[in-house]
Amino acid sequence: MNCDEACTRRVFLRNTGLVAATAGITLAATGLPKFATPAAAKSYNKWGYNKLDTNEVANIAYENYMGLFCASTVLKGIFTPLAKSVGAPFTTFPVESMKWAHGGVAGWGTVCGTLIGASTAVGFITGDTDTTEAMANDLMFYYGGTVLPVFKPATGKWAEIKNTTRAGTPMCHISVGRWMQEEGVAFLSNERAERCARVAASIAAKTAEMLNAWDAAGGTYAPVNKPLANVMTNGITSQNNCTDCHGKDVPKPIMAAGK
Amino acid sequence: MNCDEACTRRVFLRNTGLVAATAGITLAATGLPKFATPAAAKSYNKWGYNKLDTNEVANIAYENYMGLFCASTVLKGIFTPLAKSVGAPFTTFPVESMKWAHGGVAGWGTVCGTLIGASTAVGFITGDTDTTEAMANDLMFYYGGTVLPVFKPATGKWAEIKNTTRAGTPMCHISVGRWMQEEGVAFLSNERAERCARVAASIAAKTAEMLNAWDAAGGTYAPVNKPLANVMTNGITSQNNCTDCHGKDVPKPIMAAGK
Numbered sequence: 001m002n003c004d005e006a007c008t009r010r011v012f013l014r015n016t017g018l019v020a021a022t023a024g025i026t027l028a029a030t031g032l033p034k035f036a037t038p039a040a041a042k043s044y045n046k047w048g049y050n051k052l053d054t055n056e057v058a059n060i061a062y063e064n065y066m067g068l069f070c071a072s073t074v075l076k077g078i079f080t081p082l083a084k085s086v087g088a089p090f091t092t093f094p095v096e097s098m099k100w101a102h103g104g105v106a107g108w109g110t111v112c113g114t115l116i117g118a119s120t121a122v123g124f125i126t127g128d129t130d131t132t133e134a135m136a137n138d139l140m141f142y143y144g145g146t147v148l149p150v151f152k153p154a155t156g157k158w159a160e161i162k163n164t165t166r167a168g169t170p171m172c173h174i175s176v177g178r179w180m181q182e183e184g185v186a187f188l189s190n191e192r193a194e195r196c197a198r199v200a201a202s203i204a205a206k207t208a209e210m211l212n213a214w215d216a217a218g219g220t221y222a223p224v225n226k227p228l229a230n231v232m233t234n235g236i237t238s239q240n241n242c243t244d245c246h247g248k249d250v251p252k253p254i255m256a257a258g259k
Numbered sequence: 260m261n262c263d264e265a266c267t268r269r270v271f272l273r274n275t276g277l278v279a280a281t282a283g284i285t286l287a288a289t290g291l292p293k294f295a296t297p298a299a300a301k302s303y304n305k306w307g308y309n310k311l312d313t314n315e316v317a318n319i320a321y322e323n324y325m326g327l328f329c330a331s332t333v334l335k336g337i338f339t340p341l342a343k344s345v346g347a348p349f350t351t352f353p354v355e356s357m358k359w360a361h362g363g364v365a366g367w368g369t370v371c372g373t374l375i376g377a378s379t380a381v382g383f384i385t386g387d388t389d390t391t392e393a394m395a396n397d398l399m400f401y402y403g404g405t406v407l408p409v410f411k412p413a414t415g416k417w418a419e420i421k422n423t424t425r426a427g428t429p430m431c432h433i434s435v436g437r438w439m440q441e442e443g444v445a446f447l448s449n450e451r452a453e454r455c456a457r458v459a460a461s462i463a464a465k466t467a468e469m470l471n472a473w474d475a476a477g478g479t480y481a482p483v484n485k486p487l488a489n490v491m492t493n494g495i496t497s498q499n500n501c502t503d504c505h506g507k508d509v510p511k512p513i514m515a516a517g518k
């Protein structure tokens with residue numbers, strides 16, 4: 001498997017027949033045993049919605065990156081127009097409160113903070129755990145499989161940058177590392193900050209696009225990728241680029257309960 | 260470097276002189292260049308607080324795990340007592356809205372959802388970006404360096420389990436994988452669910468303990484570990500177990516801006 005194949009989970013899942021571009025699937029349909037069927041209601045109080053202008057969302061996320069960083073600025077991009085068109089609780093929600101998620105959670109390089117900010121926004125807006133899970137999952141696929149950043153301002157606010165890269169993963173460390181290598185710059189550079197601001201704008205716009213589609217379809221969402229396919233395929237929470245870390249010795253998971 | 264050393268970031272940082280058990284440090288003190296000094300206010304509207312009973316928090320998180328999963332049940336554990344003692348917005352916040360973070364975000368095995376739930380709660384409660392960052396960072400260290408779960412109910416709600424393990428990382432995939440290997444059970448087993456419920460209870464209780472200390476100190480927090488030490492040491496958002504994935508060929512980061 002070459003790098004592109006190994007790194008692009010959508011290709012992997014398509015090849016193994018696991019992409020289900022079907023509408024309205026629920027987590028219960030993924031074959032989880034009974035215990036995982038939520039006892040709690042999957043619907044809860046949602047915060048309301050009005051169609052978003054994806055360009056406006058992207059621009060707000062981009063412009064506010066430096067003070068907020070990736071997760072909070074995605075929230076800012078999505079919530080600012082909704083505060084105007086819907087009102088509370090968007091007006092009072094402290095988007096700064098999720099700044100901690102930057103750099104893959106406080107700089108630990110785990111999941112890109114844009115995906116935490118985006119999924120948090122989706123959770124408040126849709127008011128449905130299955131819909132949010134499906135969108136969060138599709139955002140993880142989109143992030144890893146897309147050449148980012150997609151968003152490009154007329155003039156760079158903090159620097160001009162040359163390169164765009166495909167991370168092949170939702171992990172901040174690898175995503176930013178691959179781009180830094182291409183661009184030839186350090187993490188603590190204006191170029192890297194510019195790139196992450198543009199990535200945040202890109203993910204905020206994609207999230208707004210998905211929410212607009214959900215809204216236009218009367219509050220239903222057709223997942224592009226099957227939720228929990230990674231868990232079902234690998235027998236553990238995971239990505240699908242196992243050999244990136246395990247080399248050739250990928251452990252064989254126990255697929256049934258018990259010893 | 261043996262596994263214990265490689266996996267225990269606190270040991271690594273202590274050895275390299277990067278643990279700063281000093282009170283009241285801010286991100287500005289970590290040597291980040293000017294651009295990273297937030298333009299936005301670091302303080303925002305906080306949601307209020309009253310001292311939490313850590314046992315009560317742990318029990319609520321544990322009991323509600325199955326319907327909510329890791330991130331949301333940590334929020335439930337912390338917010339339920341605060342809804343009683345403080346009131347709104349804890350009373351109206353939909354803890355279910357963050358269920359998507361389970362399994363390292365929708366089952367992708369990235370950062371453990373308990374840490375997303377805990378950090379989200381801290382962000383709303385402290386109303387300060389630096390304090391939240393410091394606590395989130397300490398929770399990441401605590402999670403990776405502690406033999407978990409610490410919480411043990413009188414009787415297992417979904418199964419009895421034998422083993423406790425140290426993940427050496429905040430990553431769900433590795434954390435749950437190491438425990439599954441010890442216990443000899445599959446991911447989709449009641450034993451694994453029981454373990455994750457107990458881990459959620461453990462992290463919820465630790466978070467409440469940290470918040471109680473912050474509250475008792477008049478809303479100030481003394482970080483155990485220096486925020487952003489990983490970034491400063493490695494020149495990229497990261498953990499410190501580089502060789503786990505890179506083998507012996509750990510790339511040399513560009514430490515200064517420009518080519």
